[in-house]
């Protein structure tokens with residue numbers, strides 16, 4: 409090889425290495441969902457969730473390699489209706505392990521939308537790092553016309569690598585919007601803009617591949633969270649029970665008999681319930697079961713001391729935490745305490 413050729417090749421290699429070193433490193437942890445789903449045709453509404461792998465997912469968005477060094481990892485490949493405590497613990501531990509490394513800058517997690525709000529909130533309370541953690545999904549399978557997955561993945565990575573995303577807690581990026589995990593809800597069964605922060609509004613938008621924030625969460629999260637799952641291999645059993653006219657004590661008694669450690673109610677109005685259900689829950693408290701009142705209403709707090717005397721009954725009220733996220737918080741709360749006042753404190757702080 410001539411000397412000049414050698415110098416040129418060496419220069420090219422040095423430039424390549426320097427570029428790679430300048431780019432942030434983002435791990436994409438894949439868990440399945442519609443974003444990894446395939447339909448029978450490009451217009452079919454039906455599809456199989458969790459059918460393609462992380463490498464296939466990433467190959468649909470080669471542009472992300474321009475903004476980050478991407479490393480893909482398949483955690484599971486499931487529809488998120490099957491998401492469970494075991495995967496949550498595995499995810500939280502892996503995220504914490506990766507983010508403790510100096511050579512990892514951010515994490516993007518691909519996830520089905522059905523239970524994405526629960527996983528996002530769980531990680532918001534258990535990740536011990538300020539580095540960005542972004543969940544992303546899609547409403548259309550990868551084979552659909554105008555599949556939303558590739559754009560959402562690009563935006564999630566672009567949001568994750570931006571310095572302004574540090575310290576904001578776990579977020580969901582979908583449909584060009586950035587949503588906080590503390591107030592997130594899936595609000596539409598089909599629309600690509602399904603995720604909302606219904607009480608306080610989204611944190612910001614993605615515009616031209618950059619996050620543009622207009623607010624941030626004042627709740628405790630990530631590095632300020634008191635919860636630590638490092639040494640846990642399971643979580644306490646907590647069930648959610650819906651309230652409606654004529655609701656009986658059937659499900660409360662079933663949950664108590666099945667050994668539940670906590671019950672969250674999805675109450676009517678401001679967390680109300682039939683007298684018979686309330687009495688059954690009061691009995692559950694006497695047997696050592698923690699009860700948190702939440703509401704089936706989409707917005708507004710389930711506030712203490714409205715129509716129900718929580719102190720007299722030993723209940724806690726969920727404030728702005730909806731029943732699904734309340735279950736997550738109560739599971740974590742029960743790893744530390746069973747005192748309803750202490751649990752109440754947590755529901756006002758997280």
Ligand code: GLU
Pocket residue numbers: 440441442443457486487488489519520521522523545546547548
């Ligand atoms: N039910 C599937 C899931 O949550 C598909 C829904 C979706 O990802 O949008 O994984």
